[in-house]
Amino acid sequence: MNYQFDFNFLNGNFGLLWDGLKVTLQLALVSNIVGLVLGFGLCLLTLSRWFFLRWPAQLFIEFFRCTPVLLQIVWFFYCVPMLFDVFIDPITMGVLALGLNLTAFNAEAYRAGVQAVPREHLDACVALGLRPWQRTLYVILPQALRSAVPVLMTNGISILQQSALVAIVAVADLMYVGKSIATEAYRPLETYSLIALIYFALSLPIAQFVQWLERRQDAALAR
Amino acid sequence: MKASNLAAVPPRPLHVCETKSGEFITLRDVYKSYGENLVVMDHLDLDMRADDRLVIIGPSGSGKSTLLRVMMGLESIQGGTIRFQGKPYIDGNARGKGKPMDCSLQTQVGMVFQHYTLFPHLSVLGNLILAPMKVHGLSKTQATEKAQALLARLGLESKLNVYPSQLSGGQKQRVAIARALMLEPKLMLFDEVTSALDPEMVIEVQNVMLQLAEQKMAMIIVTHDMHFARHIATRVVFCANGKVVEQGHPDQLFTQPREPRTREFLEKVLHLD
Numbered sequence: 208m209n210y211q212f213d214f215n216f217l218n219g220n221f222g223l224l225w226d227g228l229k230v231t232l233q234l235a236l237v238s239n240i241v242g243l244v245l246g247f248g249l250c251l252l253t254l255s256r257w258f259f260l261r262w263p264a265q266l267f268i269e270f271f272r273c274t275p276v277l278l279q280i281v282w283f284f285y286c287v288p289m290l291f292d293v294f295i296d297p298i299t300m301g302v303l304a305l306g307l308n309l310t311a312f313n314a315e316a317y318r319a320g321v322q323a324v325p326r327e328h329l330d331a332c333v334a335l336g337l338r339p340w341q342r343t344l345y346v347i348l349p350q351a352l353r354s355a356v357p358v359l360m361t362n363g364i365s366i367l368q369q370s371a372l373v374a375i376v377a378v379a380d381l382m383y384v385g386k387s388i389a390t391e392a393y394r395p396l397e398t399y400s401l402i403a404l405i406y407f408a409l410s411l412p413i414a415q416f417v418q419w420l421e422r423r424q425d426a427a428l429a430r
Numbered sequence: 431m432k433a434s435n436l437a438a439v440p441p442r443p444l445h446v447c448e449t450k451s452g453e454f455i456t457l458r459d460v461y462k463s464y465g466e467n468l469v470v471m472d473h474l475d476l477d478m479r480a481d482d483r484l485v486i487i488g489p490s491g492s493g494k495s496t497l498l499r500v501m502m503g504l505e506s507i508q509g510g511t512i513r514f515q516g517k518p519y520i521d522g523n524a525r526g527k528g529k530p531m532d533c534s535l536q537t538q539v540g541m542v543f544q545h546y547t548l549f550p551h552l553s554v555l556g557n558l559i560l561a562p563m564k565v566h567g568l569s570k571t572q573a574t575e576k577a578q579a580l581l582a583r584l585g586l587e588s589k590l591n592v593y594p595s596q597l598s599g600g601q602k603q604r605v606a607i608a609r610a611l612m613l614e615p616k617l618m619l620f621d622e623v624t625s626a627l628d629p630e631m632v633i634e635v636q637n638v639m640l641q642l643a644e645q646k647m648a649m650i651i652v653t654h655d656m657h658f659a660r661h662i663a664t665r666v667v668f669c670a671n672g673k674v675v676e677q678g679h680p681d682q683l684f685t686q687p688r689e690p691r692t693r694e695f696l697e698k699v700l701h702l703d
Binding site for chain 1: 503504533537539540543545547549550551561564565609610
């Protein structure tokens, strides 16, 4: 390979990249907040006794699980304004698509956590005279959250990666900025490698933290 | 647990109910089945007095655990009635019921399970004070004092702030008993509480139960340990196929069973021992 690496073209573009990075972080953070909060509510709906609450919630989850994220973003961007006759700015739209996608996946993570609580614990709650809501609040939730945290964090990282997909609908995130710099400077190799490194550097510490957390939990259970 | 510990324990106040006939628990014609084929309580009659310690023995699938679970309100019955402390407790004939109808009576029953059911996210203290605070409305200070006193009696005072994952099986089960005792039950149910324990830990749990027996706690115990059954019971009940086949004083039932099925069962299990 005779390619001459040259990063000089970046000198005037750091500001652009920084702006892109801010948008990416904004997308990832807000989507995660949306996903963590709504995902929990959605999980409660799927565990409901009533069919009319459970069924739409399950449909919502399946919709987001069974269609490509890219399509979901495009659909939100083009179809929501047409269907509802509203114009929402691109970043909010991106957050909406990513956040609702994450909501569906997080709901599943929460649900798995709830179902991992041993049945005997429910019996013990009855034996202790705890009311149903007390059971949920003091016994089931703390245990469920604990086992759901690693999955929730992994989902959170993956939404950071997938946020790059909003570049396709012209949201000026890190990916979008990178693409335009690469095209203008004819330097795709340097630009995309640098962008990749940034995503990597953002995600790796969180991924490592998740691993550490899981090891700690395994160790606690093994004792 | 050391024997000296046991001796030093002050007797706890008695909560013996005051009914004329000594009626404490009365099961009449209690019926429960899973589907059509598996009848686990077949028109069962059983009486218990407040100073009774009932040990229920019998082949697996004979409805021993089910009886405990019904008394605790974990499962419903489909027929018959159960009275507890002279009051109607469970009515299987009421439509859509078959579970305890009186919450205040239900909280006077405590239960310990085969598998440790300590909540892993709470410390020993947290496990003990959760229900007294949330159900009985004790303040945190009151509940903590009570927990400390109780753990001291069980020789577990050093484990107050330890999490369940750091306890041995025997310690977990003793804490589970303490947790049930925190609510000052008048009846304790033990569902094969030593079955999942290593042999050397069985004794420490059984000692705690004997300690309760000394304090005249009413208990219903399901166990496969015939030696312990004979030691702790005031009355042994042999169940098979959802019916009480025979009951009597442990000395009588274990040495001179009247019913052939009891004899057959005892020969099998005692031989295996």
